[in-house]
Amino acid sequence: MDRFLFLTVDGLAKGAVYAAFALAVVLIWRAARIVNFAQGAMAVATVYAAYSVTQATGSYWLGFAAALASGLVLGAGIERVVMRFVPHTSPLNSVIVALGLVLLLQAVLGALYGNEFRPVETPFSRTGITVGGVALLSRYDLFVLGAVLLLVVLLALLFTRTSTGLRMRSAAFAPEVSRLLGVNVAGLLTFGWALAAAVGALAGMLVVPTELGLHPNTMDMVFVSSFTAAVVGGLDSPIGAVVGGLAVGLVLSYAAGYLGSDVTPIATLALLLAVLLIRPGGLFAGVRTRAV
Amino acid sequence: MTLLQVAGLVVGYGAAPVLHEVDLTVPPATIVTVLGANGAGKTTLLRTLSGLLRPIGGTIRFDGGSLAGVPVERVVRLGLAHVPEGRGVVAELTVEENLRLGGVWQADRRDARLAQDEVYELFPALAARRRHAGHQLSGGERQMLALGRALVARPRLLLLDEPSLGLAPRITAQIMALLRRLCDETGLAVLLVEQNVRSALSVADQGVVLSLGRVVAAADAAQLRDDAGLRHAYLGF
Amino acid sequence: ATVACSSDDQGGGGKAAVPGVTDTEIVVGTHMPLTGPASAGYSKIAPASKAYFDFVNANGGVNGRKITYKVMDDGYNPANTQQVVRQLVLQDKVFAILNGLGTPTHSGVLDFLKTNRVPDLFVASGSRSWDQPDKYPGTFGFNPDYTVEGKILANYVKSNFAGQKTCFLGQSDDFGTDSLAGVEKVLGKDGVTAKETYVVTNTNVAPQIGAFKTAGCQVVILATVPGFTALALGTAARLSYKPQFVVSNVGGDLPTLAKLLGEAKGLTEGLLGANYLPLMFDANDPWIQLFQKVNKDFGGGAEFDGNVIYGMSVAYLFVQVLQAAGKDLSRESLLAAVEKGGYQGPGLAPLRYAKGDHSGYGGERMVKVSGGVQQFFGPTYETDEADAPVKEYAGTPATPPANGVPTA
Amino acid sequence: MTTLVRHLMWTAIAAAALLAVTYALPPFRNYQLATAAAYLCATAGLTVLVGLSGQLSLGHGAVMAVGAYAVALSQNRLADAGLTGNGVLVLSLALGVLAALVGGLIVGLAAARLRGPYLAGVTLAVAVALPAVTTVWAGVFHSDQGLSVYLDPPPAGLGYDFPLERWQSWLALAGALLVMLLLANLLRSRFGRSLRAVRDDEAAARLAGIDVARTQVLAFVVSAGCAGLGGGLLAVLTQSVSPGAYSLTLSLFLLMAVVVGGLGRLAGAVWGALLLVVLPDLTHTIVASLTLSPAAAQRLEGNLPLAVFGLTLIVVMIAAPGGVQGVVRRLLP
């Protein structure tokens, strides 16, 4: 029973960081209707920025701010300089460009910082608070959970309560009609990318300390898990991203704990299939579109 | 006095122009209907006016200022609303959200809300489906929504591309009557593109006939309606 | 080299041309992960070897020939390895492949290299696959194999932590399995209380470490790469669990771990491990002094750590072998030179090369971290991957030649 | 002239030309040609799936692996049983295709219910799960290290110094030509039309009497069969299989190849397969020709070719969204 409790808590803690990154995936999907495969690499770039700032100033929080700021700049820059010019003849075009960006970003980071791990600090202790002999969540885990919670609330508010959220969604779904209605589609797209990259930066700051260390490829597997999480949740839903993230975290933890670590990728696949075969649009899918 | 003045407008998709030297004026509080066969260039005209297409030549002046180079999203702020062909409802958003979108650029939130309520009054079918997604609506319901959404913007000039498409005769008649009323009461001007010639002419003040991208006739609507010769020559009935 | 082939001759003298060898140059190639997830740390090895070769070249080369080292990035992807090794052999006509890195990557090219009779020296991995003289006569290992190491680590645990519950965490490939095999040879099947594995794609080892804690393990032997060593140490700390960790040399380089752990580098205090090459903390070690000088002059001043030492040690051995092969260099003479054995260089343990033995180092010495410094202690041990006992090795380490370049 | 005769004629012409090419090329280039041919099987299949049926697969590398492992297991088992020779090789390749077909069927059945990114998610998970399968059943697949593949030397009739690489490229080219022939036939038939119809408008396709789910599954199966053959051939070329060689990266590269080659046309798949082989080689050569200081070389080695590769992808997609084939068609009258 202790073991179950332990695995559950640990799975939730790990799931929270997947959720954080899944939120960034959802955000860009809602803002631009693309799955941004470069999101992981972009997040890594911002964490490197934070690393440099923290190295120079000695302050974690300055680095944290730098990550968010560089996320905004990087996201906006990529939209302005690259994505804007990708022709919309097929949704695959942007997927391929994003993959190209992954290679480019990782190469640049590798050249700048070297292809080796760099340590990243955590602002709070990662030592679990022990209750009855079982190490439960650490302060850092609570920080992550809190940040994810705050983020999902803010995003939900943005999308449901503000007109910017409404404009972002309509711009993503129907760019031309939105422009006719006075929506600055190009501006919102830039904003969406900037915001998503900033959320990705935040997620990166939360995720990287739980990984092996900072490396140009650190987020590769995190992206896969988080994308899975976002898909499980239903790509359109911030709440779904969080639920999906926690579900993926739990499944990985249980599988590793009870079945062996080898099985974890298969368990993820099983989770994905189990959810999607019952709900092809994810757990929090919207209504199925009327076909005719 | 004119609200919209188009002179020598030339528009094309590739090299060959689709519209040739089109001249057109729309005074305030007037309904001008643009008629013409399929492919005459009616939609092209409206898309150019709202800035979706860039003209090759000619001028467009709205309310005294030139529209050249004004981005699409700013045109609506000048008071020109375009209901595009094929409904243009954002299928993934709810009816309510679609309507909110109509007034999203307005600073005056209260007035935008008021305008929404007016639309629900105009189209009770929409009021019953506030929370339904756009794609759940029937074809005609979408048409009503698109029109209603444009009205929320409280435009001074309304560009309508075949509003009667897919609408029941009764609704069509209602809409035409509504346009007339808005014109008379609020000074709204309408540029109405229609295939449904009869109902268009029944409310319009003036008619313009396009053929292969050229204006071949421009006259009072009553004249087009009543002059069998003109009708046969340009409208085929 | 038969007379019939003499039409292919490039140089005079009536002897057959040797691929990659001219009177002034020897071209050697390697495949390494320079990019991609596995590149961390490893990407420094080949540049270090290259720096040492440049140093040798600056000193006149080997028998008047300069060494050109072609490094190809395979991103640790076996398919890429296939491509780049073929390019090296078929297109660039290298003389030999040196220090190709990785078990899965290098396994794939063994047959190809054999068919083309390309010497395949000092593979950078502790797999036992490289020691198959009958099947792969041209392939030689370098690292002590994982089983040898497992035995040595377990031997230490057996004599110093008698009666304590010992557990094992290994990578889920032959690094882990071979190492575990070595450990179990010494401790017995029941001597290991809990065995867990990890996969490199899943960076959460809390379930495994949690299981050790629950099982009450007091000693944990790690067959892990540096990232996962750090992760294991960090995770245990998070769980307020403090076993004695004993780690493979693959994942036990202190500078690397300290960088990975950052603030938490204190966790390495007391960490036990084993190694067979000099440690950078021995500032007085003449090898370290030599390598640091080479690194400064020819390596662009790369950050000095175990990977640099490793790369240079391999290069040193290769130069030794070239010298031994003599002026009349051919692939056959090179292989014969390796098999002749008896090389002494920076390594502490014996290099086992002989006619029927293509394995590399046959032993290790225990190391311990204390006061933020990793240092050797106790005797050097040697053993084999079979059932030979772990025994002390009496040999003393060599000192480098005065000018840093070995002679025949 | 029937489709078959016409396509056979084209195949024969291509085969003759390629045969001449294999004699002209040095061994390494032959090996590259062979690799491109093996990739072509997979990219052609992927083009049918992504370009024509409109379903996205991020897991085609894994499908190739299924074919590759089946070929490896079969070759090795049969060789252990004393059965060798080219007939056996053909049998093994057929088994590889069969295994991939079954795999494609399973994924396809799930895929027929899924759209867009959801399908992408599942195929991505398949790609990631593959290495796990090889470790969980390590007894058969030998985890990360993989299996080596038994391959007979070139037939004695070709002469004793016949280069192995040329023989390998014959094998791979034969496979690729077969795939191209069959797919060309298929695309000209009503199946090709149904695929495109389903891609363009599902509701209208159903009303036209096309079983959408069945068509989508069929596309998966066909494309998996091709990928399986490609994987099998790759196993024969490299004489080894391991999960690392069929990683997610390969799956993504295959997708890049078909899009950059020109989506939806078999010719695009040819460009794609060539690009997969030539582009890394080219970027490496360009970078290798630069002389760098040791410090710069430290940093840039490996990274610079990667950057050039990434940049090429971005530029091509922005400048020529129709891919290479799109450009070719524009240039040719």
Place this chain on the structure above:
Amino acid sequence: MDEDPHGLTLDGVTVQFGGLTALEDVRLTVPPGKVVGVIGPNGAGKTTLFNVICGFVRPTRGELRFGGRTLRPRPHRLAALGIGRTLQGVGLFAGLSVVENVMAGATHTARSGFTSALLGLPRSDRDERRLRDEAMALLTQFGIAEHAQAEPAALPYPVRKKVALARALAARPRLLLLDEPAGGLGAEDIAELAELVVTLPGRDDGGHSVMLVEHHMDFVMSVCDEVAVLDFGRLIAVGPPETVRDDPAVAEAYLGPTLEGRTA
């Protein structure tokens, strides 16, 4: 209304979407060789009615019979059962040429299997040739043969509508469902379409009964043998066009006072 064994019969069909009743207890028969028009206000359930017949929507209650047998429609089986349909809007395959679009409509009549297609056997070739010939014949009949190789997107709207109709006819349906066939067409094109539709029941390739939804009253009046009126999902009138038009309930619900006043 008596039931003809060869027609289509809807028996008490009810459809609910959540709380919304889109169709309520609809009973209707489409006899063979007749053109039946369905009219009604927007959102009355006309498209839904078609969707039920096509199997896109499962009725909450009620059943369908076609050719004397109970019909449990699934969209892709429909063509084989002898029912064709055009979509509100156009719904052509953008990536197929015009002739391929029409050929796609007759997919189910192909006899050659997958293997012969894969091998490119003459069987498959023959099938293709037959489909192509039939498609070309239809295009010729509709006077749009010159556009056969064009991509639909480049064509004028009326031509696209004709292609859609040709595609539906290519399957040789016994019953043809047309959803707003005249929508978006100009007066001349509507007149042409009307001429075409009235000939459908008597066509030499077997003849079709037609069920159509349309808001263009002149068109409905001129082509339909019978008109059914839906309002709020309920059938409020069925009968010959003139009777229905003069029904005050219909005028109230559908035609509206102004228009009715003008056309009368």
